[in-house]
Amino acid sequence: MSASVAAGSAGALTVRNISKRFGGLVAVSEVSFSVAAGEIHALIGPNGAGKTTTFNMIAGAQLPDTGDVLLDGVSLAGLRPDQICRAGVGRTFQIVRPFNELTLVENVAVGALAWTDDLAEARDYARGVLELLGLGDKKEARPSSITLPDRKCLEVARALATKPKLLLLDEVMAGLRPTETDRMVAIFKKLNADTGLTILLIEHVMRAVMALSHRVLVLNYGRLIADGKPEEVTRDPEVLACYLGAEAFD
Amino acid sequence: MIARVIESASPRALALLAVVTAALLIAPYLVDSYVLSVLIIVLYFAYVGQAWNLMLGFAGQLSLGHALFVSLGAYTSAALFIKFGVPPVIGIFAAIAMAVVAGCLIGYLGFRFSIRGVYFALLTIAFAEFTGIIVDHISWLGASSGLFLPVKNQQSNDLLNLRGSPTMFYYVILALTGFAFALCSWLLNSKLGLYWQAIREDQEAAEASGVPLFRYKMIAVAISSGLTGIGGVWYAFYYNNLFPETMFKTSQSVEIILGSVVGGVGTLFGPILGAFVLTPLGEILTAATDGMHLDGVKSFFWGFCVAAIVLFRPQGLWPWIYDVLGLAPKKEGKR
Amino acid sequence: MSGGLYLNVAVSGLLTGLIYGLSALGLSVIFGVIRIVNFAHGEMMVLGMFATLVLFRALGIDPLLSLPLVAAALFAFGYLLQDLMVRRVAHLADHMQFLLMASVAVMLISVCLMMFGPDAQNAQVSYGFDSFAIGPLLVDKVRVYAGIAALIVSGLLFAFFHYTPTGKAIRACGDNYTGALVVGLNVRRLYALTFGIGTACLGAAGAIMLLLVDVHPYLGPSYTLLAFIIVIIGGMGSLPGALLGGMLIGVSEALAGVILQPSLKSAFSFGLLILVLLVRPQGLLGKVSR
Numbered sequence: 001m002s003a004s005v006a007a008g009s010a011g012a013l014t015v016r017n018i019s020k021r022f023g024g025l026v027a028v029s030e031v032s033f034s035v036a037a038g039e040i041h042a043l044i045g046p047n048g049a050g051k052t053t054t055f056n057m058i059a060g061a062q063l064p065d066t067g068d069v070l071l072d073g074v075s076l077a078g079l080r081p082d083q084i085c086r087a088g089v090g091r092t093f094q095i096v097r098p099f100n101e102l103t104l105v106e107n108v109a110v111g112a113l114a115w116t117d118d119l120a121e122a123r124d125y126a127r128g129v130l131e132l133l134g135l136g137d138k139k140e141a142r143p144s145s146i147t148l149p150d151r152k153c154l155e156v157a158r159a160l161a162t163k164p165k166l167l168l169l170d171e172v173m174a175g176l177r178p179t180e181t182d183r184m185v186a187i188f189k190k191l192n193a194d195t196g197l198t199i200l201l202i203e204h205v206m207r208a209v210m211a212l213s214h215r216v217l218v219l220n221y222g223r224l225i226a227d228g229k230p231e232e233v234t235r236d237p238e239v240l241a242c243y244l245g246a247e248a249f250d
Numbered sequence: 251m252i253a254r255v256i257e258s259a260s261p262r263a264l265a266l267l268a269v270v271t272a273a274l275l276i277a278p279y280l281v282d283s284y285v286l287s288v289l290i291i292v293l294y295f296a297y298v299g300q301a302w303n304l305m306l307g308f309a310g311q312l313s314l315g316h317a318l319f320v321s322l323g324a325y326t327s328a329a330l331f332i333k334f335g336v337p338p339v340i341g342i343f344a345a346i347a348m349a350v351v352a353g354c355l356i357g358y359l360g361f362r363f364s365i366r367g368v369y370f371a372l373l374t375i376a377f378a379e380f381t382g383i384i385v386d387h388i389s390w391l392g393a394s395s396g397l398f399l400p401v402k403n404q405q406s407n408d409l410l411n412l413r414g415s416p417t418m419f420y421y422v423i424l425a426l427t428g429f430a431f432a433l434c435s436w437l438l439n440s441k442l443g444l445y446w447q448a449i450r451e452d453q454e455a456a457e458a459s460g461v462p463l464f465r466y467k468m469i470a471v472a473i474s475s476g477l478t479g480i481g482g483v484w485y486a487f488y489y490n491n492l493f494p495e496t497m498f499k500t501s502q503s504v505e506i507i508l509g510s511v512v513g514g515v516g517t518l519f520g521p522i523l524g525a526f527v528l529t530p531l532g533e534i535l536t537a538a539t540d541g542m543h544l545d546g547v548k549s550f551f552w553g554f555c556v557a558a559i560v561l562f563r564p565q566g567l568w569p570w571i572y573d574v575l576g577l578a579p580k581k582e583g584k585r
Numbered sequence: 586m587s588g589g590l591y592l593n594v595a596v597s598g599l600l601t602g603l604i605y606g607l608s609a610l611g612l613s614v615i616f617g618v619i620r621i622v623n624f625a626h627g628e629m630m631v632l633g634m635f636a637t638l639v640l641f642r643a644l645g646i647d648p649l650l651s652l653p654l655v656a657a658a659l660f661a662f663g664y665l666l667q668d669l670m671v672r673r674v675a676h677l678a679d680h681m682q683f684l685l686m687a688s689v690a691v692m693l694i695s696v697c698l699m700m701f702g703p704d705a706q707n708a709q710v711s712y713g714f715d716s717f718a719i720g721p722l723l724v725d726k727v728r729v730y731a732g733i734a735a736l737i738v739s740g741l742l743f744a745f746f747h748y749t750p751t752g753k754a755i756r757a758c759g760d761n762y763t764g765a766l767v768v769g770l771n772v773r774r775l776y777a778l779t780f781g782i783g784t785a786c787l788g789a790a791g792a793i794m795l796l797l798v799d800v801h802p803y804l805g806p807s808y809t810l811l812a813f814i815i816v817i818i819g820g821m822g823s824l825p826g827a828l829l830g831g832m833l834i835g836v837s838e839a840l841a842g843v844i845l846q847p848s849l850k851s852a853f854s855f856g857l858l859i860l861v862l863l864v865r866p867q868g869l870l871g872k873v874s875r
Contacts, residue, residue, distance in 0.1 A: 059458060085460040093458070099451035101516070102444075110448045114460030119441050162460050312680050363863050367679055368622050372813055376858045379810065383852035500806065504687055511684055546698030546802075553691030560685045561670065564677050 010072045011088065011165030011198030012037040013058070018067030019222075020053050027053040029222040030066070035166070035215075037072070038196040040188070042209040042230075045219035046242065051202045052094055054219065055168050058200075059091045060084040071166060086114050090164030092155040094171045094202070098143035104130055104154055105139045111161030122161075129157045133187060149180050156184075160191075169201040173208045185211045210234075218242075263577040274424055278417045286416055290488070292529040293423040294481065299509040299521030300430040301477035306507075307516030308434075308443060309470035310450030312367065315356070315374030317502035318381055319349040319475040323482025324492050325385065328397055331411075331487075333390075338412045342483045349479025350472050352377070357471035361464050375500055382498025392492070399490040412487035419488050426484065427522070430477060435518050437473075446470055450516075478506075512559050514566025523568050531555060589721045594839045596724055600732035602835015604793050606828035607735040608808065609815035610742060611786030617822025618759035618779045621671055622679075624686035627808030628693035629784050633659050633791025634800040635697055641708040641795075648708055648795045649734055656738075656788040663784025668777040690805060697802035705799035713796075727796040738789045739828055742782070746824065755779050759822070807851070814858045 013035040020028045028050040035041045043051050056062040058069050060081040069076045076084050085091075090111070099107050108126035109119065116122050130139050133153045138146055143154060152172050159167060169188075173181045185208050191197045203209050209216060209230065216233040218226040220242045226233045233239055274293075278286055298320060305311050326348045327341035336344075356377050360370045386394045407414030412422070437443045445466045448456035457463050486492060496502060513524025532552060539547040563570055572578065608630055615623050623629070633655050640651040666689070674685050715726040746752040758765040758775050765772055798804075815834050819826025834854055841850040 061454065061458065080462070081454075081457040082460050082462045085458060091458050093455065097452045097455035099448050099455065101451055102447055106444060106447075110444055110456065110461065111459045113441055113444065117441055119439075119444065122441075158455075158459055306680060312683075314683065359859075359863055365862055369817075369862060371679065371683070372817065373859065373862050375810070375813075376855045376862070380852055380855035380859065383849065383855070387846070387849060500810075504684075507680065508684070511680060515678075515680065544699055545703060546695035548695075550692050550695035550699070553688040553695060556688040557670070557685055557692070560677075560681055560688065561673055564674070564681055 010037050011196070012072050013166050013198065013200065014070040014073070015054070015058065016068045016070070018054070018057050018064040018069065020050075020057060020062060020065055026222050028057070028064075028219075031219070031222070031224045032067075033217050033224060033227055035198055035200055037165075037198055038192070039214045040192055040199040040201070040212050041215045041217060042213040043200060043202045043217045043219065044204070044209060049219040050222040051219055052170060053222075055091065055170055055200075055202060058084075059089060059168060082114075085162055085164075088163075088165035089168065090159035090162045090166070091168040092152075092159050092170050092172055094174075096143075096148075096151045096155045098151055098154055098158075100143050103140050103142055104135060104146070104157075107143065107154060108157045108161045111158040112163075114162040126157075126161055129161045133157045133160075134183065149176050152176065153184075164197070166198045166200065169199060169203075171202055171204060173203055173205040176205075178207070181205060181208055184208070188212060260577055262575070266575070266577065271428075278420055283416065286420060288529060288533055290416060290420050290423060292525045293420070293427045294485065294488075294525075295505070295509045295529060296522040296525035297423060297427045297430050297484075298478055298481040298506045299513070299525055300427070300434055301474050301481065302506050303510040303515060303517075303521045304434055304437070304477070305470050305474035307510065307520070308438060308450065309446035309467060310453070311357075311467060311470060312371045313374040313471075313474070314371045314500060314503050314507070315376075315378035316474075316478055316506045317498055317500070318352060318374070318378035319478035320482040320485060320502070320506070321378075321382070321385075321492070321494075321497040322348040322352055323479030324486035324497065325391060325397065325482075326479075327483040328399055328486040328492060329391060332397070332399060337410050338483055338487055339410045342480060345483045346476045346479050349482065350476045352381075353471045353475025354468060357468050361467050375503070378498050378503065379500065382494050385498065386494040391494075394493070394495060396491055396493040398492075399487065401490050412484075419484070423484055423488075426480065431518065431522070433477075438518065442466070442469065508556065510566075512556070512567060514568030517566065517568045519572075520566050520568040523571065524566070527567060591840065591843070592721070593723060594843050595836050596722060597728050598836040598839025599832055600724070600728040600835070601797065601839065602832035603732040603735040603739075603828070604790055604797070604831070605811060605815055605835050606831020607739050607793070608787055608790035609812045609819070609827040609831050610739060610824060611783040611790065612812045613816045613819070613822055613824060613827040614742075614786065615780055615783035616816070618755055619667070619671075619675070619776050621675070621682055621780075622686070623783065624683055624809060625690035625693060625805075626787065626812050627805035627810075628690040628697075629659065629662070629805075630787040630791040630794070630808050631697060631800060631802065631805045632662075632693055633788035634795045634804075635701055636788070637792040637795045638701075638706060638708055638800060647710060648792050649730060652734065652738075652789050652792040655792045656785040659788030659791075660781040660785035662781075664777045664781035666784070667780030668773070671780065672773065672776065690809075694802050694805060701802065703802060705801040707799040708795050710796065731793045731796050734793050735790065738786070739824075742786065743824060745782075751775075751778065755782075810851075811854065814854050817858060818861045 015031060015033050017030050017032050018028060019030050031054060043054065045051055053062065057064045060076065060079055071087055071089060076087065079087065099110065105123055105126045108129055109122040112122035112125040127139060130136055133156060135150060135153055135157065138150065143151055156169065156172055173184055176184065188199060189212065192199060201212070213230055215228060216230045217224060218233060218239050225242065226236050226239045277289060281289070298316065302313065302316050305313055323345040326345040327338050330336035330341040330344060331338060356374055360373050365373055385391055391397055407418040409418065445461050448459065448461055449463060449466060453463055509524030509528055510521040511524065512528055513522065514520030535548045535551050612623055612626050615621055636655045636658055637648045637651050640646045640654065641648060670685065674682050710727065712726045717724050717726060717729055746756055754770050755775050755778065758770060758772055762772065811834065815830035816827055818833060819830030837857070838850045838854060841853040845853065
């Protein structure tokens with residue numbers, strides 16, 4: 001069994017009117033958008049704009065106060081994170097969260113066990129995913145002995161191993177060198193082209209955003225202030241004012 | 251799966267395992283009755299330590315109330331035997347059921363209400379102590395004056411009724427320890443074990459990777475409490491007397507966990523090694539301090555040794571011995 | 586008539602509860618700041634009781650007068666314990682910290698056994714059998730003094746944490762460890778101070794408790810469990826919560842002892858603990874965010 005990271009053709013995400021407040025602070029306010037199956041969208045915005053909170057609500061880690069999230073037209077409301085994962089939503093964490101006492105293969109096999117009960121099969125699949133992400137020679141290592149960029153790849157591998165229809169990437173390029181970023185971008189492009197995997201990514205690295213995304217969503221103070229093609233959004237005066245300083249385009 | 255465990259071990263480790271197993275099998279014919287009695291206690295703690303380790307070392311859930319499961323197993327089987335003449339070979343099923351029900355109740359409440367870490371540990375203590383006080387007031391179970399099994403001069407060993415010589419009890423607890431070891435190593439190398447370890451390492455990340463936390467934590471508690479309950483059955487018929495005053499106490503739980511922690515939490519050999527170190531250590535201290543006629547000397551050194559291990563070998567003795575003896579297979583990867 | 590009995594029992598339970606509260610303060614302060622659960626809590630309190638007993642027997646000092654001395658001695662003990670041992674397990678898992686504290690408890694019990702033997706002993710003060718009569722109330726003098734002493738010490742502790750720079754710095758450490766490091770606080774010293782203050786509370790509580798109960802080396806574990814119950818009911822880390830929880834447990838234990846069998850009264854406390862853990866794990870006065 002080789003690692004054809006097979007995903008279903010579907011994976012359309014619809015976010016309807018979700019909000020989340022923490023005490024007096026409104027983190028996300030009535031945000032609606034949709035990602036068509038097979039597309040790559042980027043979610044950008046300044047720190048504290050509510051990007052990760054939005055992710056958490058899609059993945060079920062936090063309950064939205066209002067609104068609904070649908071995958072291929074089916075509501076995910078009330079499902080636990082593990083159920084949402086099995087429904088086809090894979091996610092990574094902004095700060096990597098590997099299983100430190102397990103080898104890389106075991107880390108990724110945990111993800112693969114979402115669709116198989118056969119541990120040997122899960123391990124085989126995990127090896128394939130690790131190869132795909134360029135971690136093939138470190139399969140038996142532990143997360144503490146690999147570099148941070150490699151740990152970011154591991155985070156992606158574990159999510160990919162669950163065979164998601166929709167992949168949520170939370171700043172996986174942050175801290176990577178340009179060459180590593182380009183490698184990641186190429187991997188995601190290939191996955192998207194080969195399997196129709198839908199991707200929603202939170203990213204600060206504009207180089208990756210511009211290279212990958214079909215559309216860009218901009219959050220500011222919990223509100224969606226732009227939703228359009230990358231080149232349109234980067235020309236939007238409101239977006240420029242709130243977030244895209246000169247340094248983002250150097 | 252067992253084949254896999256053997257495959258992944260180094261020849262040296264396998265040789266050691268074979269020697270230790272063989273030595274344990276013939277031990278009753280080589281040692282005197284005192285050493286045999288010590289070995290019996292060693293194996294008992296190796297067994298219950300293994301059962302406890304499954305919950306913390308594998309699945310990451312700290313219980314400080316395992317005395318409850320020993321006690322429930324012990325009281326259930328003993329009461330059935332004394333009051334209704336039910337032999338332990340049948341009573342053991344009721345004993346397991348009682349322990350598992352109690353474990354699942356605590357687990358259900360703890361996991362459903364998201365009680366974690368120290369708070370979960372305190373919940374387990376509270377349940378054990380609470381049940382102890384209740385049993386202390388049930389006169390049908392002997393209340394505070396204790397529950398006693400009839401001790402007759404037995405000519406032959408009666409395995410079904412668990413009446414017989416220390417040698418018989420030795421082999422029973424040896425078999426149980428072997429069974430628990432095999433079960434744990436099989437579980438650890440299964441989907442269940444991998445899911446448990448994922449939960450132990452990072453429960454949110456595990457959940458996001460599709461691990462149903464509640465179900466797998468409950469399975470861990472159920473297996474751990476059931477195994478511990480079986481230990482309780484053996485305990486009741488070996489010691490023949492049960493007092494709520496000591497059975498349900500946190501100090502009893504501490505004794506159960508001590509071997510695993512000293513040996514190495516989360517390892518398969520840790521609980522066994524820990525029991526083999528601690529029980530004889532206690533015996534040596536008893537012998538060494540016997541002449542002093544001073545209460546407390548032994549327990550002081552005991553506490554001192556445990557503190558020293560916590561401070562200087564916090565990973566337990568097994569990972570250390572593992573390296574010292576060179577038991578690791580050529581490639582990286584422990585356990 | 587029986588109403589008067591209940592009132593009497595409740596009032597004396599309330600006064601005992603103040604001492605429980607003071608002792609629980611010691612646990613709460615240490616957990617709230619250092620995040621270490623002191624499983625040797627009861628044994629340290631017993632150590633304080635024995636120290637008080639020695640001063641009473643050898644020099645005839647009243648337990649309430651020896652209170653500052655005993656508290657100071659226990660402060661030194663706690664300071665050193667934190668700095669020499671507990672500090673080294675701060676990064677380890679919960680069960681390792683538990684085991685270290687449990688082994689400290691075993692060593693303390695052993696030392697008390699070696700020095701004082703296993704029998705129960707007490708300090709018989711001259712006013713031991715006197716009582717105050719207020720209307721229908723008849724309250725033991727010792728209990729009144731004990732309650733007042735516990736209140737005074739608790740009051741001093743509040744003042745320390747709210748008005749002195751050191752107290753404020755300790756609270757800052759408890760709220761935000763990294764932040765405290767960043768602004769240049771000497772966290773290691775503050776932690777040792779905190780542990781010392783926690784154990785000093787136990788010394789004070791022990792000194793006062795000796796007025797009311799006989800001391801023996803195996804008394805510790807029940808005080809440890811009692812303090813857990815109180816602190817969890819009041820809210821880990823909350824100082825007013827500990828005092829409130831102490832009074833609540835003092836009164837309910839005393840009443841349960843009259844209404845139910847005395848030996849069942851701790852079952853009542855454990856039941857209460859389970860209930861609070863499930864319904865309100867942050868405790869009655871604890872912060873909601875956890």
